Amino acid sequence: MERKNYRKMIDRKKLKKRVLIFLVLPLFLLGTSTVVYATYLYKQAQSAVNKSYDDLNRNQSDIRDQMVDPATDDVSILFLGVDSSDSRESQGMTSDNSRTDAMVLATLNNEKKSVNLVSIPRDTLTYIPEVGYEDKIAHAHAFGGPQASMETVESLLDVPVDYYVRMNFNAFIDVVNSLDGVSIDVPFEFFEQDSSDKKDAIHLLPGMQTLDGEEALAFARTRYYDNDIERGKRQVELIEAIMDKSTSATSINKYSSVIQAVGQNLKTNLTFDEMKSFISYAVSSDLSVENLSFQGEDTSIDGIYYYQPDITEIWSLQETLKNHLGLNDTDSTSPSTDNENDVGISQSTQNDW
Secondary structure, three states, X not given: OOHHHHHHXXXXXXXXXXXXXXXXXXHXXXXXXXXHHHHHHHHHHHHHHHHHEOOOOOOOOOOOOOOOOOOOOOEEEEEEEEOOOHHHHHXXXXXXXXXXXXXXXXXXXXXXXXXEEEEOOOXXXXXXXXXXXXXXXXXXXXXXXXXXXXXXXXXXXXXXXXXXXXXXXXXXXXXXXXXXXXXXXXXXXXXXXXXXXXXXXXXXOOEXXXXXXXXXXXXXXXXXXXXXXXXXXXXXXXXXXXXXXXXXXXXXXXXXXXXXXXXXXXXXXXXXHHHHOOHHHHOOOOOEEEEEOOOEEEEEEOOEXXXXXXXXXXXXXXXXXXXXXXOOOOOOOOOOOOOHHHHOXXXXXXXXX
């Protein structure tokens, strides 16, 4: 294998581990802290997670026959990024009634120490159980918070959603600022609104530079200069930059501020002990992370834009996720042309394709 290709393979493996670790940031900080700070940071992270805990009065998914334990079972986590901020909350749009700007379902196979990540486009047209009709999947959270989002993803993908982790714009901004910014190679000049929705408040020129929290958020959000695919690449690049800065020796004394920033803007139904179970994935030398997606088409219904998923792609994704979670058995129902409603896509929607 050529040295260049080998280097790319190593970098890709490192990035996948960083992406996973980023999802359980407080625990990552525990594992990389110095001996001097270890006990203090552990207690601080534990306190932050405890304050962020919200079980939603939901003991388990309706698809599950019994409760799961992430220390021994295959589980799923829905990561939600909501478009709320201080300015929006002052206008009555809180983290609880905001739309989701990002939605990623992670399935974790305990035995194989493998993770599947499914990024769900925010404009995906699907059935929302909370209101009983189809709409953009991003609206589910506005209708009924994390539980409505979890139930909607379950309806779409036909797999249990065991846990959720929700963060808002403030968390992202605060983490970057706590690290004194991150280095990013901006590909082109662009203008973008800030977290207060002020139009063109952020102006960045092309080139390598250190971005503060507001600038980094604009870099992650902008999509009008290219497309959602490139936007996703920028978000991965930003995650890598955050992890590079977090692991640098100069950032060790900033961990306390980062944990505080995360804790103030985090909500989850994971307990601290359950979160600790995922350390085994992050430190595994055999960790495998696979990014999954489904294809669809852009469409307009009554003048409103939607992303319409391909039903056969959804069925294929369902089977992949079920296998990864160990749910497929002889009693499983195979997809057929009679179960469009079971995957959150109605026959009426199918006729519009």
